[in-house]
Amino acid sequence: MIKRLGLLFCLPALCLADPLPQAAPVPGGIAEIAIGDISQPAPKAYFNKQRLLVTPHNGQWLALVGIPLDAVAGMQNIVIERTDGREQIAFSINNKKYPxxxxxxxxxxxxxxxxxxxxxxxxxxxxxxxxxxxxxxxxxxxxxxxxxxxxxxxxxxxxxxxxxxxxxxxxxxxxxxxxxxxxxxxxxxxxxxxxxxxxxxxxxxxxxxxxxxxxxxxxxxxxxxxxxxxxxxxxxxxxxxxxxxxxxxxxxxxxxxxxxxxxxxxxxxxxxxxxxxxxx
Incomplete structure (x- = not known):
């Protein structure tokens, strides 16, 4: 099953007090993806076969995805492993040009x-x-x-x-x-x-x-x-x-x-x- 969930962004003024990095789903950036309710055991998450950091935040488990600098803009998937099975969650990588x-x-x-x-x-x-x-x-x-x-x-x-x-x-x-x-x-x-x-x-x-x-x-x-x-x-x-x-x-x-x-x-x-x- 593939789900498509919204990425979690924060406004600059709100990021100041937030212990998480700022979300920036671009090459060389970070996508923050909600992957489950905190009432459930922490799932495991993977991107390109690499395990992802999973942390609690505002009642949710979040997966933090480090996006490769050479990533191409478009849709990508992370794989979630829970005690009751596996699923995929889609997220979008936006374009960014570096000088x-x-x-x-x-x-x-x-x-x-x-x-x-x-x-x-x-x-x-x-x-x-x-x-x-x-x-x-x-x-x-x-x-x-x-x-x-x-x-x-x-x-x-x-x-x-x-x-x-x-x-x-x-x-x-x-x-x-x-x-x-x-x-x-x-x-x-x-x-x-x-x-x-x-x-x-x-x-x-x-x-x-x-x-x-x-x-x-x-x-x-x-x-x-x-x-x-x-x-x-x-x-x-x-x-x-x-x-x-x-x-x-x-x-x-x-x-x-x-x-x-x-x-x-x-x-x-x-x-x-x-x-x-x-x-x-």
Whole structure:
């Protein structure tokens, strides 16, 4: 059976007090879909065979769907598993076009002049990071995020990027510029599931917020947490830096949902005006 239910949207003024991310059913966004009454056991939900975050909200179970950046506008389905069977619920993905961004990277080894050893390291790190994205914990997800650093929005999510006029993958996170050494704080409670120094990402921390909601903090000057550590909201993770492939000190912040990168700005609506105002 296929049902078609309305997506749950919130007005900006109402999102400020809402612990859920803002709904934005576009490529790189999040769809919020009601999948059952809270009086019933929590169902399991899947999109593209990946399990979805399910959370209670206003008397309903909601499935939060991370939409791939390369998704095509149109109708899609999620699969719901309940104790009495399975069903599909249809939802719509709207179109969104992201602008271009062109950057000049002086260190050519970070663009197209890697050594064989560099390439071997990059490939090994891709495998490791892909594994980290698959982490799943059944605990209730903490979606009540705060901005992880006090700085200035410098690059938005989803930009079509060119390094030295060469096309690269779209920008998969939110960049917040700040001075080297500025504290980076956990946006929500979590467990540290990855720490390390990576070729492109520099010093990096990965956090598990529950049910496939994972965040990453790149280019850090120092790391202040350890693998397996339990973190509270506002706890210091480390400091802003310029390690890896950068044009200056900043935090590159990534949020994964059902293994897809989604726009971190959707989680910090209450902080965006303050961060964006510093560009004026």
């Amino acid at each position: 271009e961004q062109r950057l000049t990277i002086k260190n050519k080894r970070m663009v197209d002049e890697m050594t064989p050893a560099d390439l071997q390291r990059i490939e090994s790190e891709k495998i490791e990071m892909a594994r980290i994205k698959t982490v799943w914990s059944d605990r209730p997800a903490d979606t009540n995020f705060l901005a992880p650093v006090d700085g200035r929005l410098s690059s938005l999510f989803g930009l079509k990027r060119f390094f030295n006029n060469q096309p690269r993958n779209p920008h998969n996170g939110l960049d917040i510029a700040a001075a080297t050494g500025t504290d980076i704080l956990a946006p929500a409670s979590a467990t540290v599931i990855g720490v390390g120094n990576y070729y492109f990402n520099g010093n990096t921390v990965f956090l598990d917020h529950g049910q496939g909601l994972i965040s990453a903090y790149l280019h850090m000057s120092e790391i202040g947490v350890s693998l397996g550590q339990t973190i509270k909201q506002g706890q210091r993770l480390g400091a802003v830096g310029a390690t890896g492939r950068v044009t200056g000190p900043h935090l590159h912040w990534i949020v994964y949902l059902n293994q897809e990168t989604v726009d971190p700005a959707l989680f910090i609506g209450q902080d965006l005006p303050r961060l964006a105002a510093r560009n004026k």
